[in-house]
Amino acid sequence: MSEFNDYSQHLIRRPRRLRSNPAMRELVAETSLRPADLILPMFIADGITEPREITSMPGVFNHTKDSLLKAAHEALDAGVRCVDLFGVPVDADKDATGSQAWAEDGILNVGLTALREEFGDDLMVMADTCLDEFTDHGHCGVVSLDRYGNAVVDNDATLPLYQQMAVAQAKAGAHIISPSGMMDGQIAAIRGALDAEGFEDVAIMAYSAKYASSFFGPFREAVGSSLEGDRRTYQQDPANLRESLLEVELDIAEGADFVMVKPALPYLDVLTRVAEASPVPVAAYQVSGEYAMIQAAGLNGWIDTEAVMMESLISIKRAGANQILTYFATEAARKLR
Numbered sequence: 001m002s003e004f005n006d007y008s009q010h011l012i013r014r015p016r017r018l019r020s021n022p023a024m025r026e027l028v029a030e031t032s033l034r035p036a037d038l039i040l041p042m043f044i045a046d047g048i049t050e051p052r053e054i055t056s057m058p059g060v061f062n063h064t065k066d067s068l069l070k071a072a073h074e075a076l077d078a079g080v081r082c083v084d085l086f087g088v089p090v091d092a093d094k095d096a097t098g099s100q101a102w103a104e105d106g107i108l109n110v111g112l113t114a115l116r117e118e119f120g121d122d123l124m125v126m127a128d129t130c131l132d133e134f135t136d137h138g139h140c141g142v143v144s145l146d147r148y149g150n151a152v153v154d155n156d157a158t159l160p161l162y163q164q165m166a167v168a169q170a171k172a173g174a175h176i177i178s179p180s181g182m183m184d185g186q187i188a189a190i191r192g193a194l195d196a197e198g199f200e201d202v203a204i205m206a207y208s209a210k211y212a213s214s215f216f217g218p219f220r221e222a223v224g225s226s227l228e229g230d231r232r233t234y235q236q237d238p239a240n241l242r243e244s245l246l247e248v249e250l251d252i253a254e255g256a257d258f259v260m261v262k263p264a265l266p267y268l269d270v271l272t273r274v275a276e277a278s279p280v281p282v283a284a285y286q287v288s289g290e291y292a293m294i295q296a297a298g299l300n301g302w303i304d305t306e307a308v309m310m311e312s313l314i315s316i317k318r319a320g321a322n323q324i325l326t327y328f329a330t331e332a333a334r335k336l337r
Contacts, residue, residue, distance in 0.1 A: 031318040035079025035333035038313075039126065039283070039325040043222055044068050044111035045088035056218035057288055058295045060327050062088055065114050071330075072115060072123060078333035082124035084178060084325055085111050087133055088222070097142060097161060098134030102168035106134075109172040116173025126176035126205065127169040129162060129190070140181035140231065153234055155183050162186055163193035170199040176258075180207040182234045182247075187254035205283060206256035209244035209270055211236045215263045215289030222288065244270050245277060252280055258323070263287040265312060268319040275320025284321040286312065291327040310335060 018028045045052065045062035052062045063071060072083055087108025093100045100106040108127065115125045132140045141158030143151050158181065166177045177194070179186045187206050194202050212235035236243055248259050259278055261271045262285035275282045294312065298305025309328050316324050326332065 031314055033310075033314050033317050033332075033336060035336050036081045037317065037321075037323055038080050038329040038333055039082040039084055039323055040072075040075045040080050040329035041084045041086065041285075041325055041327060042068060042071065043086050043088055044107055046093070046107040047090040054218065054222045056221050056292050057327065058292075058299065059331075060222070060291070062222065063111075065111065068111055069114060069118050072119065075330045075333070076119065076123050078330050079337055080123075080329050080333050082126055082176070082323075083115065084126040084128060085115065086128045086222075087111060089134055091136075094134055094136040096136060098131035098165075101131055101134040101161070102164040104168065104172075106168075108133075109168055112169055112172035112174050116175075121175075124175045125173060126178050127172075127174040128180055129166050129169060129177050130180040131158070131161060131165070132181070140234065141183060153183075153231075155185070155234070158183050159185060159189040163189055166190040167193050167197050167199070170194055170197070170202045174202065176203045176205050178205045178207065178260075180210060180262075182207065182210050182231075182236070185254070187251045187256050191255035203257040204255065205258035205260060206251040207262055207285075208248040208251040208256065208259040209236060209261045209267070209274060211238050211263065211267065213238065213263050213266070213287070213289075215266065215287050218288035218292045238266075241270055241273060245273060248274050248278060252278065256280060258283050260285060260325075261321075262325075263290060264316045264321070264324070265290050268315065271316070271319045271321060275322075281322040282320060283323040283325060284316050284319070286316060286324060286326040286328070288327070294328075306331075306335065 019025055043062045048064055051067040054060050089100050089107050112125055112127055130140050132138055137143050139153050141153040144154040146152045169177055179190055212232040251259055258281045260283040261267055261274055264284040264286045271284050294308050297303045309332060313324055313332055
């Protein structure tokens with residue numbers, strides 16, 4: 001019996017021996033996070049002459065072209081290799097179809113061109129491909145009346161507009177198109193339009209599992225959203241998981257080069273299931289509400305902001321993400337270098 005107890009003690013203490021100091025913990029770490037795993041979402045806004053901090057997202061800015069390039073240089077210097085650009089037009093330029101989304105002089109396409117001209121292929125430039133920032137109603141597509149007289153987003157009428165937007169973004173220099181509107185068939189439609197215009201080399205990161213989440217609130221301030229109501233008829237119900245697996249399967253079949261789960265932390269179970277099933281890289285988006293909560297708690301002294309930032313990112317990576325979109329990207333990359 002004493003021999004068994006001695007042996008058991010050896011087994012019991014084995015995990016603690018592998019936690020004994022930082023070098024040992026790093027040696028046996030099961031999950032690693034690199035600066036190149038991080039993607040920085042960025043905003044370029046029309047009608048401003050200097051960068052404007054977003055109130056609900058401390059440290060995140062609506063950029064001018066000059067400040068956008070400066071911030072992108074800082075990200076690249078830290079080791080971030082991809083940025084995801086959103087455009088913020090002035091209200092006067094918004095309309096029912098979001099036509100500024102594919103205008104050559106539209107603010108998003110101006111920003112994409114500036115980034116590509118500045119960085120070439122050293123920094124991957126990704127474009128958000130959705131109409132919500134550009135429509136006067138704030139929805140992600142064309143709004144029409146159904147047979148009962150209710151206003152609904154018309155899926156099929158929206159797809160040609162996504163095609164125009166994606167081609168315009170490719171012409172502006174985007175390496176990656178990122179459709180986030182959750183329209184049925186959007187990946188096939190965009191892939192077909194890109195290929196027809198000679199942009200076979202432009203990749204698509206599909207927002208395949210995008211939930212109708214309350215964590216998007218600060219983002220809507222960032223882009224000056226005109227939305228009234230919600231997007232629950234075309235974004236996913238937070239109660240569902242199998243639905244995400246079907247959406248991912250469909251997007252991959254239509255030609256997606258990456259798939260994404262959004263938000264990240266409240267949906268780590270979804271992320272893990274998607275990562276287990278997907279034959280293509282899987283991204284996760286640590287959204288504005290996740291970022292804002294960490295920042296707010298840190299500013300109030302309730303948590304160690306940097307420690308929680310890193311813990312949250314490693315948890316997303318551990319759950320299966322190959323890439324993580326996060327507003328912490330530059331800060332976290334510096335910590336990782």
